[in-house]
Amino acid sequence: MPGTVQPGPGPIRIASNPIADRRGELARAVVAIQFERWPALYARYGEAGRERCVEDVGFHLLYLAEAVATDSPALFREYAAWVKVLFAGIGIPDGELGESLEILRDVVAARVDPATAERVRACVGEALAALPGLPREVPPFVRPDAPHGRLARSYMDALLAGDRRRAAALVTEQAAAGVRVSDLYLHVFQPALREIGRLWQTRAITVAHEHFATAATQAIMGQLYPAIFAAKRRGLSMVAACISGEQHEIGIRMVADFFEMAGWDSHYLGANTPVNSIVHAVRERDARILAVSATITAHVGRVAALIAAVRAELGERPPPVLVGGYPFNLVPDLWRTVGADAFAPGAAEAVAIAERLIAPAAPDRAAGAA
Structure with missing residues (x-):
């Protein structure tokens, strides 16, 4: 089973996973069927696009592998929900995602043992059943009516503008004015970073924006350490x-x-x-x-x-x-x-x-x- 530990001294090794271990082979098999079924894909994306599709399907397989290993169809359903929002942001129709998941299910189920195949069908089946009702967008995480909501918005805007000094000043000024560090963590850092993640998922910003915001927030958290370590x-x-x-x-x-x-x-x-x-x-x-x-x-x-x-x-x-x-x-x-x-x-x-x-x-x- 995945997640078991090999006994004895030496490095810990995660045991074999029948899907994750073969994801390169499985991903190429899935993409071959996709490009055969939809000839316009090759015309649209070419060979470089095919390789990108293989990479994307490889990620689908990693999530499916874990859902199957833990017998948790909800994990794959929620992953499909995330992908639906992502695809909506880049203009891929919902129906194309559903058909891709069907191909994924059939390819994997045909190449694994019967018990694993049953779990594959259950996991992908739950995702397919839920797919039509899953949202195409995620509500914003930063809201003006939330505790410190306006501060969170100003902080996020400063990060997206690349102004780390302004972001830091917003937080340290509030800490000096008596706002608890725990509140700054929960009501400013957390919703701002979640919202930035949502904006990346919908392709409103680039991954560089997300990485900058995370790095800047970690540096700003360090400026609060005198208060954090005072207990x-x-x-x-x-x-x-x-x-x-x-x-x-x-x-x-x-x-x-x-x-x-x-x-x-x-x-x-x-x-x-x-x-x-x-x-x-x-x-x-x-x-x-x-x-x-x-x-x-x-x-x-x-x-x-x-x-x-x-x-x-x-x-x-x-x-x-x-x-x-x-x-x-x-x-x-x-x-x-x-x-x-x-x-x-x-x-x-x-x-x-x-x-x-x-x-x-x-x-x-x-x-x-x-």
Whole structure:
């Protein structure tokens, strides 16, 4: 099964996945049928376009592979919802997406074992059934009627204009005026970055805008650290990391900062952290909690592998593992599937759940997810 851990010393390896491992071959088979069925595609895109289609279908397959491995059709349905918005932004008709998913289903189901094929049909079938009713656009995340909504809008506008100094001044002035750092994180940084992600998804901005906004926000968060680290220390340690391959690190960094504001000593390892390095950090820092983030659905199996490694390597004293990120928000029980102790939908909730997980009287470690 995907996400299992090979025993013994040496690097942790994620076990074979029958779809992900063959995605290059499968993607080319899907695209060959697409170009045969729709001859206008080649006329429109040419050979370079064919290769781009292979790349795109490869991403579809990664998401399908994880949905199948975890038996979570909702994961692929929500991925199809994201793609529908993306395609609407570049003028691809909804019907073309539906037909592409049908081809994907038939190609993959014909090339895997019967049990996997059944799950493939279930996952793609749920996406196809939902597709007509899925929205073609996502509502804005920055709203003037939300807490600090006008500030969030001004902050986002400064980032999109490439004015990091203005963005920083907006935030630091509010912090000096008494606005809590936690509120700036939750009501300014978070909605602004989500809105910038939405604008990229609809092709209103480029990926360069998104990368600049993320980098600038991380730098501005650093300017708030004197306030973040001012809380009285409680002798509690935690490790926060993104799984190997995961580049979206700002969410887990916010989680680590919320632990700091609650008096914990956080050890934030950043993006794309190898499994063995995370295990070493947990042991070295005597962590009471390990917080792990996965934003990309295709990385869920790696979270399972990490949790298994932590339990195997740390023996009788593994800390509770708290997971979060986009795929865990989509599927309520996905955290149980990967073997975590709890799931937190946001940074503030992560601290509260962690406190319950380590409480001596806690009757059930998984109760933190309630």
